[in-house]
Amino acid sequence: MTRVLIVGASLGALRTAEALRDQGFGASITIVGAEPHLPYDRPPLSKTVMTGASRLEGTALPLRRDLEVDWRLGRTAVSLDLQRRLVALADGVELPFDGLVLATGARARIPGSWAGVCGVHVLRGLDDARELRAALRDRPRRVAVLGAGFIGSEIAASIRALDVPVTLLDAATLPLEAAVGEQVAQYVAVQHRAHGVDLRTESRVAELELRNGALVGLRLADGTLIDADLAVVGFGVTPNTEWLEDSGLVLGDGIVCDAQLRTRTGAGPLPGVVAVADVARWPHPLAAGATVRIEHWSNAMTHGALAAHTLLHDLGVETTHSPARDIVPSFWTDLYATKILAVGLPALATASTVLSGSFEDGHGVVGYGRDGRLVGAVAINDPRSLAPYRRLLAAGSAWPPEPTTGANAPATSRSNEPRHYAEEQS
Numbered sequence: 001m002t003r004v005l006i007v008g009a010s011l012g013a014l015r016t017a018e019a020l021r022d023q024g025f026g027a028s029i030t031i032v033g034a035e036p037h038l039p040y041d042r043p044p045l046s047k048t049v050m051t052g053a054s055r056l057e058g059t060a061l062p063l064r065r066d067l068e069v070d071w072r073l074g075r076t077a078v079s080l081d082l083q084r085r086l087v088a089l090a091d092g093v094e095l096p097f098d099g100l101v102l103a104t105g106a107r108a109r110i111p112g113s114w115a116g117v118c119g120v121h122v123l124r125g126l127d128d129a130r131e132l133r134a135a136l137r138d139r140p141r142r143v144a145v146l147g148a149g150f151i152g153s154e155i156a157a158s159i160r161a162l163d164v165p166v167t168l169l170d171a172a173t174l175p176l177e178a179a180v181g182e183q184v185a186q187y188v189a190v191q192h193r194a195h196g197v198d199l200r201t202e203s204r205v206a207e208l209e210l211r212n213g214a215l216v217g218l219r220l221a222d223g224t225l226i227d228a229d230l231a232v233v234g235f236g237v238t239p240n241t242e243w244l245e246d247s248g249l250v251l252g253d254g255i256v257c258d259a260q261l262r263t264r265t266g267a268g269p270l271p272g273v274v275a276v277a278d279v280a281r282w283p284h285p286l287a288a289g290a291t292v293r294i295e296h297w298s299n300a301m302t303h304g305a306l307a308a309h310t311l312l313h314d315l316g317v318e319t320t321h322s323p324a325r326d327i328v329p330s331f332w333t334d335l336y337a338t339k340i341l342a343v344g345l346p347a348l349a350t351a352s353t354v355l356s357g358s359f360e361d362g363h364g365v366v367g368y369g370r371d372g373r374l375v376g377a378v379a380i381n382d383p384r385s386l387a388p389y390r391r392l393l394a395a396g397s398a399w400p401p402e403p404t405t406g407a408n409a410p411a412t413s414r415s416n417e418p419r420h421y422a423e424e425q426s
């Protein structure tokens, strides 16, 4: 019997298992996950779970009855033997496979000497959210959020909802600038300040100030002391690939794949071994042949369907299914009352312009271009106006795009968007 093994038991793993069943795979699926939890949704962690506004248990992702997965939770994969087609776990157990899905995602980045310091947190998983929530319940004097990217900005906004003082620090000149460019970043900076965040850009933290082993402040590179008895580090993520270092797979800030998500060794593409979601680095059409790693919720869905199809093809399992070709990434974030929705890959852009609306009035769409092609669009409080740009991105539209209006746009298919977001918008 054909055996599929999935390593990593989160969103990417679940979406791939679902797609395997949808595409007619009836044999054995085993999912190994280092965390003790069944798959759960991470986006609510930084929005409502860490503040106590929603329950930790509410993040559990629904499990379909027809999945019939052999779950191995709280078990960590430590090596991959491609010749013997075995994955070894930390407890010495070896799991054989015919087809392998690598879905080990990423972990929060933190300077080594800061990890474990009393008062210093990261937010990647349910257990991190539980700890942060408990720390916030103790009413810290002032929280410092380090890194004003998507996660750092969301964390700062969520903590302000508790009326706790927040300092948000970033080395860049504006929050989110690298991800969404100046127009949206300016808007976000204004929102943070309007909600009482002490936003300090072009600020680098040099060291932690500790008293009796606990955090009391942060020393910046210019000598400034920032008061804080709680810090949340939002320095981005590191893909979980160390356990694959001796496997022969090609790695490089993720697991390098072809356009079908098939992994490779030095000898070329490796049939029957695919990677998905946050850990996969693949050539996206919008990146003009370059490989990208996309850390978005909706990407796990796209990858699940594509990887399942590739795997079944490689294993010689018959399937009539062809995966959806909707490979335009999308991402959303909630900051205060502002909803930001992005399509495409705005971070790749070398040019951007406001396409509609007015940021002074609190809504609008910005378009992003590179090498004469549209590569992304971001809507502030105006998700419906994004629908035509999504279609233009899928069609490989030129930059700048033809003017278009939200009113004329057909409704976007939301099948890729998470339940809570889609519900809020309808």
Ligand SMILES: Cc1cc2nc3c(=O)[nH]c(=O)nc-3n(C[C@H](O)[C@H](O)[C@H](O)COP(=O)(O)OP(=O)(O)OC[C@H]3O[C@@H](n4cnc5c(N)ncnc54)[C@H](O)[C@@H]3O)c2cc1C
Residues within 6 Å of the ligand: 007, 008, 009, 010, 011, 012, 013, 032, 033, 034, 035, 041, 042, 043, 044, 045, 046, 075, 076, 077, 078, 103, 104, 105, 106, 107, 123, 124, 125, 151, 240, 243, 276, 277, 278, 279, 294, 295, 296, 297, 298, 300, 330, 331, 332, 333, 334
């Ligand atoms: C706080 C937060 C908020 C977010 N908000 C948004 C949002 O608003 N919008 C959006 O689009 N995206 C958001 N995301 C991103 C989204 O959640 C991720 O893209 C998604 O979780 C990726 O899923 P994944 O399965 O690739 O990896 P992960 O969710 O990282 O899961 C990987 C799993 O693999 C396990 N693992 C790792 N190594 C091993 C090993 N060796 N053996 C066994 N198991 C292993 C890990 O423990 C983990 O459980 C957010 C993420 C976070 C953390």
